[in-house]
Amino acid sequence: MNLFNGKTVTVILLSVLLLGVLYCYMYQSYRVVPLEQEVVRPDSSLKYTQPSIVQGRTDVVTVTPWLAPVVWEGTFNPVLLDSIYKSKNISIAATVFAVGKYTMFLKDFLETAEQHFFVGFRVHIYVFTDRPNEVPQVKLAAGRQLTVRSVPSSKRWQEISARRMELIQTLIEEKLRNHADYIFCLDVDSKFHGRWGTESLGGMVAVVHPGYYRDSRSRFPYERRPKSRAYVAHGEGDFYYCGGAFGGVLHEVHLLAKTCRSNFEADAKEGIEAAWQEESHLNRYMWINKPSKVLSPEYLWQDFKSRNPEIHIIRFSGVVKNYAEIRPNA
Numbered sequence: 278m279n280l281f282n283g284k285t286v287t288v289i290l291l292s293v294l295l296l297g298v299l300y301c302y303m304y305q306s307y308r309v310v311p312l313e314q315e316v317v318r319p320d321s322s323l324k325y326t327q328p329s330i331v332q333g334r335t336d337v338v339t340v341t342p343w344l345a346p347v348v349w350e351g352t353f354n355p356v357l358l359d360s361i362y363k364s365k366n367i368s369i370a371a372t373v374f375a376v377g378k379y380t381m382f383l384k385d386f387l388e389t390a391e392q393h394f395f396v397g398f399r400v401h402i403y404v405f406t407d408r409p410n411e412v413p414q415v416k417l418a419a420g421r422q423l424t425v426r427s428v429p430s431s432k433r434w435q436e437i438s439a440r441r442m443e444l445i446q447t448l449i450e451e452k453l454r455n456h457a458d459y460i461f462c463l464d465v466d467s468k469f470h471g472r473w474g475t476e477s478l479g480g481m482v483a484v485v486h487p488g489y490y491r492d493s494r495s496r497f498p499y500e501r502r503p504k505s506r507a508y509v510a511h512g513e514g515d516f517y518y519c520g521g522a523f524g525g526v527l528h529e530v531h532l533l534a535k536t537c538r539s540n541f542e543a544d545a546k547e548g549i550e551a552a553w554q555e556e557s558h559l560n561r562y563m564w565i566n567k568p569s570k571v572l573s574p575e576y577l578w579q580d581f582k583s584r585n586p587e588i589h590i591i592r593f594s595g596v597v598k599n600y601a602e603i604r605p606n607a
């Protein structure tokens with residue numbers, strides 16, 4: 278009897294095929310489960326309020342038209358989010374510039390950051406200043422560090438503000454790669470008043486400016502001269518974002534800083550400075566490259582403004598300052 282007649286060969290081939298499919302299926306299932314556990318699973322013993330997709334804040338918009346979340350108090354669970362990011366052992370860098378008399382703001386900025394900014398996570402704050410001796414000693418919790426980097430003084434506040442993009446770009450290239458996961462770039466003349474934590478993490482993160490969020494975009498102070506590389510035409514633009522707070526993953530912020538810096542410098546060569554320096558360039562950039570997460574004005578309020586009803590908490594706010602007294606030029 279011929280053992281290898283046509284029928285037997287077909288049965289063997291079909292069995293091998295079936296076994297192959299079964300193997301692939303089992304391999305995929307095996308691969309997916311541990312990855313999911315590692316990346317998104319909160320502590321399995323964590324108990325928290327049941328989430329809902331039919332109840333929540335109705336007084337504000339919580340998602341942009343390009344489906345980026347807009348973060349407001351009441352839209353996230355801080356305990357759940359912290360538990361997710363804890364397992365990833367993330368590290369966050371923050372930059373703050375204090376050039377000339379702006380060193381006077383450092384103490385409050387640093388002390389309040391200890392109380393509210395990514396508490397319980399690895400945080401490394403980089404202070405850029407021309408007066409390193411004036412950087413106050415602030416007691417830092419375990420896992421938190423501060424590094425002072427010297428920068429030249431300047432006779433023009435516009436230059437100090439705008440040069441931040443260049444220094445952020447260089448910091449990421451020289452120091453941060455492989456040492457931090459996320460970075461936030463913040464104005465020094467501000468204080469933290471409430472939690473600023475893992476809910477703010479994202480690929481590219483922008484903060485909606487507290488001064489314009491209820492206005493029509495025709496009133497936004499975008500750069501309106503077409504010859505500037507920060508130009509945004511009338512009828513364009515999403516929100517007006519702050520220059521005083523932005524962030525995201527390193528490579529995204531690196532690209533943002535590099536682009537804004539080179540556009541600012543190219544404009545300068547042609548004798549043009551955008552209306553709000555790097556803030557104008559940042560707004561142009563965010564219009565073209567939409568942020569993946571938008572933080573509500575809770576994340577950068579202004580002390581001189583009274584709180585609007587939709588602002589349930591002020592997390593970070595600019596202090597009232599006398600520009601004539603502290604800036605090197607008018």
Ligand code: UD2
Nearest residue numbers: 374375376377379434438464465466519520521553554556
């Ligand atoms: C707005 C923005 C700011 C920047 C600026 C336009 C907010 C809340 N603020 O703030 O980020 O986009 O418009 O250029 O969105 N600095 C010094 N020494 C100086 C001057 C400035 O260190 O002499 C640094 C410091 O970190 C300060 C930042 O530059 O926080 C911005 O300068 P500002 O606060 O004087 O600018 P302002 O209030 O117009």
